[in-house]
Amino acid sequence: METFKNIGVIGRMGSVKVVETLRRLKTYLIENDYQVVLEADTASMLPGHGLQVASKKLIGEICDLAIVVGGDGSLLGAVRDLAKSSIPILGVNRGRLGFLTDISPDELETRLNAVLEGDYIQERRFMLDTEIKRNGEPTGFGTALNDVVLHPGRSTRMIGFDLYIEGQFVYSQRSDGLIVSTPTGSTAYALSGGGPIMHPKLDAIVLVPMFPHTLSSRPIVVDGNSEIKLIIDEANESWPQVSCDGQKELSCGPGDAISIAKRPFRLNLIHPSDHNFYATCREKLGWASTIAAS
Structure with missing residues (x-):
């Protein structure tokens, strides 16, 4: 060694x-x-x-x-x-x-x-890179080892958003947000949200809904190379935030697109x-x- x-x-x-x-x-x-x-x-x-x-x-x-x-x-x-x-x-x-x-x-x-x-x-x-775009133009960028979290910020309103994985539509959801976690982060915030514990060697990403309005919404584990996209509902009344490891906050608004993918390094x-x-x-x-x- x-x-x-x-x-x-x-x-x-x-x-x-x-x-x-x-x-x-x-x-x-x-x-x-x-x-x-x-x-x-x-x-x-x-x-x-x-x-x-x-x-x-x-x-x-x-x-x-x-x-x-x-x-x-x-x-x-x-x-x-x-x-x-x-x-x-x-x-x-x-x-x-x-x-x-x-x-x-x-x-x-x-x-x-x-x-x-x-x-x-x-x-x-x-690690995960995340980028926020408004009308096709980048407005924010962040990197996370544990998780990228869409959450209401100071608002108490639910967030409406659409989820796409590898370009395929998964669902429309109203909830307090979504935790997108690496295996490293599976023993952190994602665990408290009901997500599975993943061994660090796994090449996978887990998506954990936060207090979803539909009780059938459950965590989803996807391939680690998947590109994940969240589209904030145009009718959303609040301006949610995206948090990287709980340390960097990015603002987003109705209609914004949030892209999350594995970092090259x-x-x-x-x-x-x-x-x-x-x-x-x-x-x-x-x-x-x-x-x-x-």
């Missing part, structure tokens, strides 16, 4: 626990002769660090590995700037759930030592070698862990 020498470090702002872990991480990397590059905002949390500082985009160009300290949301925010470079990304969990940031601060040095010496597994996760996610998706589900989702005797 590839080993790493030049390491970019990105931390979540505004957390004392993140700063504490960043200090430990910096000390470990420097003592073990790694070249460390701090992301610009992260550097402001470590005054007097004496290290090279760069933007996320530049870290993607000059480093062998990016380490993100924070929660899953911190990693989601970082990948949009890093995905084009295909730099491997490793997460240290300082958030709540930690499906993506799976190294615990309690075992930081031990786990990190193994990964940096080449003892790790690598996953290629795909994949995220290169690094895990410790004993990472197990089902074990993570057991831990994070509270599944029973007793193995029955045969």
Whole structure:
């Protein structure tokens, strides 16, 4: 396996626990002769660090590995700037759930030592691009690792829209919106909406209706290469929004077309070698862990 020498470090702002872990991480990397590059905002949390500082985009160009300290949301925010470079990304969990940031601060040095010496597994996760057009002209663009969500915004009105998959009409729906999720996002918002859990290796997209007016509306799983299009009903009285990973909001209006498709660039996610998706589900989702005797 590839080993790493030049390491970019990105931390979540505004957390004392993140700063504490960043200090430990910096000390470990420097003592073990790694070249460390701090992301610009992260550097402001470590005054007097004496290290090279760069933007996320530049870290993607000059480093062998990016380490993100924070929660899953911190990693989601970082990948949009890093995905084009295909730099491997490793997460240290300082958030709540930690499906993506799976190294615990309690075992930081031990786990990190193994990964940096080449003892790790690598996953290629795909992302989604979304584009909004009004009268054929683009008005907004976003990228998501977890999900693209059509929702009412501040309005309490239902949204009327038509769904097309690969150019084929699927249905007209009135609901609170639609969650379009990757396998990575299937354990996030889509799960709370009643969607299925999908293994990260699947090349599939799930569409989860949000409180549909018709009770027969159920989640649909489609091929990962499908092009999905939503057309907002011309008679829609509200101006809904499209959210990318819950972090970027795009406005849309009656008659707008929302296109969603797989992004050409994949995220290169690094895990410790004993990472197990089902074990993570057991831990994070509270599944029973007793193995029955045969």
